[in-house]
Amino acid sequence: xxxxxxxxxxxxxxxxxxxxxxxxxxxxxxxxxxxxxxxxxxxxxxxxxxxxxxxxxxxxxxxxxxxxxxxxxxxxxxxxxxxxxxxxxxxxxxxxxxxxxxxxxxxxxxxxxxxxxxxxxxxxxxxxxxxxxxxxxxxxxxxxxxxxxxxxxxxxxxxxxxxxxxxxxxxxxxxxxxxxxxxxxxxxxxxxxxxxxxxxxxxxxxxxxxxxxxxxxxxxxxxxxxxxxxxxxxxxxxxxxxxxxxxxxxxxxxxxxxxxxxxxxxxxxxxxxxxxxxxxxxxxxxxxxxxxxxxxxxxxxxxxxxxxxxxxxxxxxxxxxxxxxxxxxxxxxxxxxxxxxxxxxxxxxxxxxxxxxxxxxxxxxxxxxxxxxxxxxxxxxxxxxxxxxxxxxxxxxxxxx
Numbered sequence: 124x125x126x127x128x129x130x131x132x133x134x135x136x137x138x139x140x141x142x143x144x145x146x147x148x149x150x151x152x153x154x155x156x157x158x159x160x161x162x163x164x165x166x167x168x169x170x171x172x173x174x175x176x177x178x179x180x181x182x183x184x185x186x187x188x189x190x191x192x193x194x195x196x197x198x199x200x201x202x203x204x205x206x207x208x209x210x211x212x213x214x215x216x217x218x219x220x221x222x223x224x225x226x227x228x229x230x231x232x233x234x235x236x237x238x239x240x241x242x243x244x245x246x247x248x249x250x251x252x253x254x255x256x257x258x259x260x261x262x263x264x265x266x267x268x269x270x271x272x273x274x275x276x277x278x279x280x281x282x283x284x285x286x287x288x289x290x291x292x293x294x295x296x297x298x299x300x301x302x303x304x305x306x307x308x309x310x311x312x313x314x315x316x317x318x319x320x321x322x323x324x325x326x327x328x329x330x331x332x333x334x335x336x337x338x339x340x341x342x343x344x345x346x347x348x349x350x351x352x353x354x355x356x357x358x359x360x361x362x363x364x365x366x367x368x369x370x371x372x373x374x375x376x377x378x379x380x381x382x383x384x385x386x387x388x389x390x391x392x393x394x395x396x397x398x399x400x401x402x403x404x405x406x407x408x409x410x411x412x413x414x415x416x417x418x419x420x421x422x423x424x425x426x427x428x429x430x431x432x433x434x435x436x437x438x439x440x441x442x443x444x445x446x447x448x449x450x451x452x453x454x455x456x457x458x459x460x461x462x463x464x465x466x467x468x469x470x471x472x473x474x475x476x477x478x479x480x481x482x483x484x485x486x487x488x489x490x491x492x493x494x495x496x497x498x499x500x501x502x503x504x505x506x507x508x509x510x511x512x513x514x515x516x517x518x519x520x521x522x523x524x
Contacts, residue, residue, distance in 0.1 A: 132164040213396040222348035232355035244291030357416035360423035382412040
């Protein structure tokens with residue numbers, strides 16, 4: 124069953140017909156013959172979910188053999204490659220146009236254009252680590268971009284530039300602001316704009332309590348564009364449902380209801396160069412319990428992350444590890460990462476705040492008992508650093524089971 128009625132059913136039908144006729148991957152599926160003659164939104168029920176691994180294994184099988192001229196030129200982009208080799212994604216100019224419109228719609232109310240001093244923190248893979256670049260944006264704002272920096276370097280830049288807005292991965296911005304706080308660097312910060320990682324509640328608390336600052340988080344993927352963004356009024360994530368058909372499905376394949384968690388399934392509506400139908404990007408989300416905003420009738424309350432960020436228990440259930448950063452700070456732990464290596468075993472990697480600090484096995488087990496499950500055995504492992512993934516992202520929880 125589809126998750127909900129969709130007002131632009133004609134767009135869905137057009138995507139189905141195009142995919143059935145010109146996609147090497149979809150044209151061979153059982154539903155395609157019927158769709159080439161006549162299709163409607165209900166036909167999505169007959170289409171199998173497309174796993175991300177299928178696209179990763181053979182991206183070229185998803186490139187359309189014919190692209191509507193009205194969609195414009197084809198542009199290629201690559202995924203971050205953080206969980207494997209980067210995938211080459213083809214997109215049309217129409218896709219970028221519609222994605223831009225959805226971005227603009229979902230940003231309304233945050234007053235982004237009012238910020239005249241902005242610092243962006245980006246991955247070092249794009250340029251030399253530590254390189255800083257300044258430019259003037261279209262609205263006259265001064266924008267400094269720093270690539271792959273160490274936190275002290277970034278803190279120095281923030282002290283020099285006094286930005287009112289910072290953009291970057293949540294983990295990078297959080298660690299940088301922690302360093303600023305430790306060094307008593309005062310900032311006129313009013314907004315933090317994040318993307319690319321699951322954002323921890325402790326980061327929001329830290330930003331609010333120490334910098335009197337809000338966070339706006341954007342959720343998207345290279346393959347699909349923007350998926351959802353936080354609303355300035357209610358704080359929930361509103362769907363980008365004017366350029367995507369979205370489903371949230373439970374483990375049994377039925378639609379998730381209010382307050383429930385499920386896999387997010389996406390069908391982009393404006394990319395004839397590489398159509399993706401019922402595409403499973405691998406993320407779990409928790410839907411809001413009830414509509415709390417006039418801007419959207421269905422929203423995401425929390426982005427849980429990918430399956431590998433959820434731990435599996437012996438009874439078959441899954442949990443999302445949520446050890447408060449405040450608790451780890453009180454134990455003098457600067458960074459930490461939990462890795463499930465077996466169905467009953469968790470490695471507790473941690474970076475101490477000073478050389479004298481040592482996390483005992485008993486303390487680590489108590490934390491796991493309280494915040495994860497007593498069914499898991501904890502092994503503390505002191506490390507010098509928590510490595511980031513290839514694309515520069517930080518993953519605090521990882522299941523290898």
